[in-house]
Amino acid sequence: MNWKRASLGALFAVPVLSLLLYGLGQDPGAVVSPLPGREAPDFRLPILPGTPTETEGAGETVGATGLEAGDSVSLTGLRGEVVVVNFFASWCVACREEHAVLDSAARRYHDRGVRVYGVVYQDSPENAIRWIRRMGGQSYPALVDDRSRTAIDYGVWKIPETFFIGPDGIITHKHLGPLTEAAMERELESALGATVAQSSAAP
Amino acid sequence: MTPAIRVVAIALSLTLTAAVESAWTGVPQIEQSGAPLQSTEQDAAVDVDFGEAEENPAALPDSVVDRRAREVASQLRCVVCQGLSVEDSPSELAGEMKQVVRDQIAAGRSDEEVKAYFVARYGEFVLLSPEPRGFNLLVYILPLAALLIGAGVVATVIMRWRRAPTPTEGEAAASGGRPIHDSH
Numbered sequence: 001m002n003w004k005r006a007s008l009g010a011l012f013a014v015p016v017l018s019l020l021l022y023g024l025g026q027d028p029g030a031v032v033s034p035l036p037g038r039e040a041p042d043f044r045l046p047i048l049p050g051t052p053t054e055t056e057g058a059g060e061t062v063g064a065t066g067l068e069a070g071d072s073v074s075l076t077g078l079r080g081e082v083v084v085v086n087f088f089a090s091w092c093v094a095c096r097e098e099h100a101v102l103d104s105a106a107r108r109y110h111d112r113g114v115r116v117y118g119v120v121y122q123d124s125p126e127n128a129i130r131w132i133r134r135m136g137g138q139s140y141p142a143l144v145d146d147r148s149r150t151a152i153d154y155g156v157w158k159i160p161e162t163f164f165i166g167p168d169g170i171i172t173h174k175h176l177g178p179l180t181e182a183a184m185e186r187e188l189e190s191a192l193g194a195t196v197a198q199s200s201a202a203p
Numbered sequence: 204m205t206p207a208i209r210v211v212a213i214a215l216s217l218t219l220t221a222a223v224e225s226a227w228t229g230v231p232q233i234e235q236s237g238a239p240l241q242s243t244e245q246d247a248a249v250d251v252d253f254g255e256a257e258e259n260p261a262a263l264p265d266s267v268v269d270r271r272a273r274e275v276a277s278q279l280r281c282v283v284c285q286g287l288s289v290e291d292s293p294s295e296l297a298g299e300m301k302q303v304v305r306d307q308i309a310a311g312r313s314d315e316e317v318k319a320y321f322v323a324r325y326g327e328f329v330l331l332s333p334e335p336r337g338f339n340l341l342v343y344i345l346p347l348a349a350l351l352i353g354a355g356v357v358a359t360v361i362m363r364w365r366r367a368p369t370p371t372e373g374e375a376a377a378s379g380g381r382p383i384h385d386s387h
Contacts, residue, residue: 122295148299152303154324
């Protein structure tokens, strides 16, 4: 065996193979978002009919409330609360898995200053209404995102994607894929932790 | 050092030097953590609602806006059909992204600003061609380096063929031949 040739071949092959292995180890779907740590883009979106105009606390899910002119949610109006923005659609299978997690968290954390909102992504309001009804309703409002302006503003790649926004309006975390109970609690506690740090620093 | 190894060594050194150098000097395009996103820094005219183009005495003619929107959209990756540009993709979201591009251009933003808007939200992957900086440089340089190396190898092999006589030339080869000159 010609060792010189072999080592020369290795000189080429090793870096290229390492690069290939590194690339194969990356998940092209798991795009790292540059948003966490930055101010959440503002939005003012109308509430989807059939979802509550306000998050219900421990009470029952409200039935069809009907959209009234002017019923919309503005993010800057929520400064001081922890806001969870969940992008979903009726055609999204994984969104079904996390719906219960979102709903229960919306109720349980309401009194601690957490507000949950669903945003309809690439879907008609009618489909979304039907889907929510099929899921058994929900305790938090769903919002209509005309022309996907807000989804684009948040850099949504593949739903479900959920953004956690601290009381100061800074995005604390972007969750890819369906939320689990554990992840939900962890991120909420973390975002709420920002409240504690803030109030203790206040004069 | 044989010519082939020399060519290879030079090509590899060039590649690595360029990549390392640019990694050191590259200034991150994305703003640091905590800094407000681009849209909140603009004045209200270009802020929240990109639906209406601002009433602007120096408004660009539609043809210019269309052309620039097409160019920028061709450089953005469609989020749904990830192999296609926003310009080419038939998906509804691509149409909506293109409208955002168009509205921002009509409102007076430069091509770079529009691209930066998307990169700040989607990450660099939203650009179809990665910024030629740092690790990304490998994408541009490696193919070139591979070409140089390949050319070097081909040149060397051809030179060796020329130096060694073919079996039909020379009587010595016909009678069993002297061994082909081994340059190693």
